[in-house]
Amino acid sequence: MSEKKKNHFYQLPIGYDRPIHLTLIALTVFGLIMSTSASMGTDAADYIGLIFTVAKQLVFVGAGYIALLFLSHLFSFSLCKKYLRELVLGTLIFLVATLFFREVGGARAWIRIPLGTYEITLQPSEFAKISIMLIMAIFLGDIEKQEVSFEELVKRPLGFIGLFLFIVMILQHDLGSAVVMAAIAAVCFLIPKHKALSKWQYRIILLVLAGLAVVFVVMATPLRNVLLNSESSNYMIRRFTSALNPFADKYGTGFQLIKGLISFATGGVSGVGIGASIQKYTNFPAASTDYVLAIIVEETGILGFLAVFGGYMLIIMRLFNYAKKIESEKAKMVLLGTAFYLFVHYVFNVGGVTGLIPLTGVPLLLMSSGGSSTMSFMAAVGICQAIISQYRTGKLK
Numbered sequence: 001m002s003e004k005k006k007n008h009f010y011q012l013p014i015g016y017d018r019p020i021h022l023t024l025i026a027l028t029v030f031g032l033i034m035s036t037s038a039s040m041g042t043d044a045a046d047y048i049g050l051i052f053t054v055a056k057q058l059v060f061v062g063a064g065y066i067a068l069l070f071l072s073h074l075f076s077f078s079l080c081k082k083y084l085r086e087l088v089l090g091t092l093i094f095l096v097a098t099l100f101f102r103e104v105g106g107a108r109a110w111i112r113i114p115l116g117t118y119e120i121t122l123q124p125s126e127f128a129k130i131s132i133m134l135i136m137a138i139f140l141g142d143i144e145k146q147e148v149s150f151e152e153l154v155k156r157p158l159g160f161i162g163l164f165l166f167i168v169m170i171l172q173h174d175l176g177s178a179v180v181m182a183a184i185a186a187v188c189f190l191i192p193k194h195k196a197l198s199k200w201q202y203r204i205i206l207l208v209l210a211g212l213a214v215v216f217v218v219m220a221t222p223l224r225n226v227l228l229n230s231e232s233s234n235y236m237i238r239r240f241t242s243a244l245n246p247f248a249d250k251y252g253t254g255f256q257l258i259k260g261l262i263s264f265a266t267g268g269v270s271g272v273g274i275g276a277s278i279q280k281y282t283n284f285p286a287a288s289t290d291y292v293l294a295i296i297v298e299e300t301g302i303l304g305f306l307a308v309f310g311g312y313m314l315i316i317m318r319l320f321n322y323a324k325k326i327e328s329e330k331a332k333m334v335l336l337g338t339a340f341y342l343f344v345h346y347v348f349n350v351g352g353v354t355g356l357i358p359l360t361g362v363p364l365l366l367m368s369s370g371g372s373s374t375m376s377f378m379a380a381v382g383i384c385q386a387i388i389s390q391y392r393t394g395k396l397k
Contacts, residue, residue: 060371
């Protein structure tokens, strides 16, 4: 009787990972509190707007949690393979749909649903990150035929993913999301142990190292001064120069970074108290989205920052631990892809708001106000819980 009860839809399946689940809930609740606090500055004179913002985030969290529960019970690689065509087609339609809506900040990355004077936005590129993991896993994981060429193996998965990236980077003009999607695909590509892939896996590693070296050279050599003295009006170049010196354009692209650094400096060890931020009331752009970490540190101090970091690391390490134990390459690709999804968002967001790297607009998962990233990551964790459950109960195929 008790076993039957545990298999109800509103509960996770037998064998799920409890630490991951409890940590996810704790981070989500903390994120709701902090995104609400950060939104008070943006909607200080609009109480209806603030209520709508909070209610919208609650709906997104609820939808994400339902998706987590649903996928933790339903997901299997056989079912995913059966509906792979629908997954690819649905992702493409969802991504292209954004092109019919107005652009914001030079990007057409959102589907906008008007609700009176307010609107709900969805960012399909967040969900495309899950599609990429699943496509890579289905096509490249656990390949039994060894006598198959590299071209035969990769032409379909890389064709689909290349099309996703083309839409996001070229048509939507969303470079940050495209970089994250490409990084997730690269990590998944490195996992399969097939002789036709090994040469290109080494090349991917060398390419990544070369890219990091280029960034280091630009940031730490005289080339830095060339950029700082550049008069270019290109928005991406201005973001790069603002990361090097936010005061070079303190009323333009450096304005947000300066506000964020003031918040970091104000927080100290324990912060000024939840809800007591001063910076959020001083025309702080994107305080509840891209820069929510600055408000978290201002209000909860370095302790709040460490709590978020610790929660992220616990989830990542648990996923790595299962990936190490599980023999299935498909399962490894999804588990490590989800772990890297969380990690790269953390690195890009923290690096951007602290000026270590140019700001990419990548949200801090479960913390930033924004429903798409919350729902997408919760759905990814639901898939991971299904894999973990199947592994621990001996049903993983």
